Amino acid sequence: MPLSPTRLTxxxxxxxxxxxxxxxxxxxxYTERSLSRHIGVSQPHMHNVLKGVRGFSTDFGDALLAGLDFSLLDLIQSKELGFELEQRGHYGSQTRLVPVLRGRLGPDSPFPCWEDVIEWFPLPRASFEGSGRLVLVEVGEDAELAQAFGHVEFALLSRDEPDRIALSGRHWYAIQWGGAGLIRQLRKENQRLVILGQSTLTGHAGPSHVELHDTPQLRIVRAQVVWAGKDPRRTHGLRRWI
Structure with missing residues (x-):
């Protein structure tokens, strides 16, 4: 069964x-000035962090914790600690939990946000030993994907950067174009990403290629598809592989 989205980040x-x-x-x-002096940072820097204008480093975060006489455990609710310990005991070291994202990956939907997690799903660790940042996301209607694989409901994506840079004709990729998400095979030619199969789609608005002169490749190629198939929450497994 899927887990509640209470896992800490x-x-x-x-x-x-x-x-x-x-x-x-x-x-x-405290005042901003006194707290800044207390932890040894400038008041403008403290102000910008509190206003969300700037992020902060681990050193800054540790200084804040020390200045407030806090520890990380003070930021975690008891029920969250209990949830984590319960899941570790239940699933053990042979299982890893991956986030299930809100939204759908498809030409008619906004590209899902990596941080918008609705639940966590257990996967066998040994089956995905080489993959780091995995996410599970629903797939919307997509003529190209259906032509290649039939009806696909969910995809397991790897966000690891090496997978998104070294493109392979054997793999499929989740790309972001026009705000939406497409699952496509790709080929890189100089400063251009060629989107394979688009010419066979009648009436589809997807691109046949994307110029990369001023656009980083990782901004377009958001993930590599590790698996695609039926909803694993209903079928109790990942039954089809890409």
Whole structure:
């Protein structure tokens, strides 16, 4: 069964740390100036971090934790710790949990946001030993994909950068074009990405190629498709591979 989306991320902990700082400022325990002096940073830098104008480094985060006399455990709710420990005990070291994203990957849908997780799904660790950043996402109607593989409901994507740079004719890729997402095979020719198979699609608005002169390849090629098939939450497995 899929898991609830309560798994912790660094972004969540950073957000909670900043919220704790703002709470201390609002109740008068510190001012921006006194807190900046207390942890050894400039007041303009502190102001920009609190306003969201700038991110912050791990050193800055550690200084804030020390200045507030906090630890990371103070930013984690008891029920979240219990959830993590329960899942580790239940699934063990042979399983990894991957995020299931909100939205759909397809020509008629906005490209899903990597951070918008609706649940976590357990996968056998040994089957995906070589893949790092995996996500599971629903696939919308797409004539090219249907022509090649029939009805596809979900895709497992690898966001690892080496997979997205060294393009292979054996693999399919999730590309972002015009705000939407397409699953296509690709070939790189000089400063151009050739989108294979587009010429066979009548009435489809997808590109036949994308010029890369001023656009980083990783901005277009968002992921490599590791697997595609029926919804694994219903079929209890990944039954078709790309």
């Amino acid at each position: 660094l972004a969540t902990l950073q957000h909670r740390l900043l919220a704790a700082v703002k709470h201390r400022l609002s109740n008068g325990e």
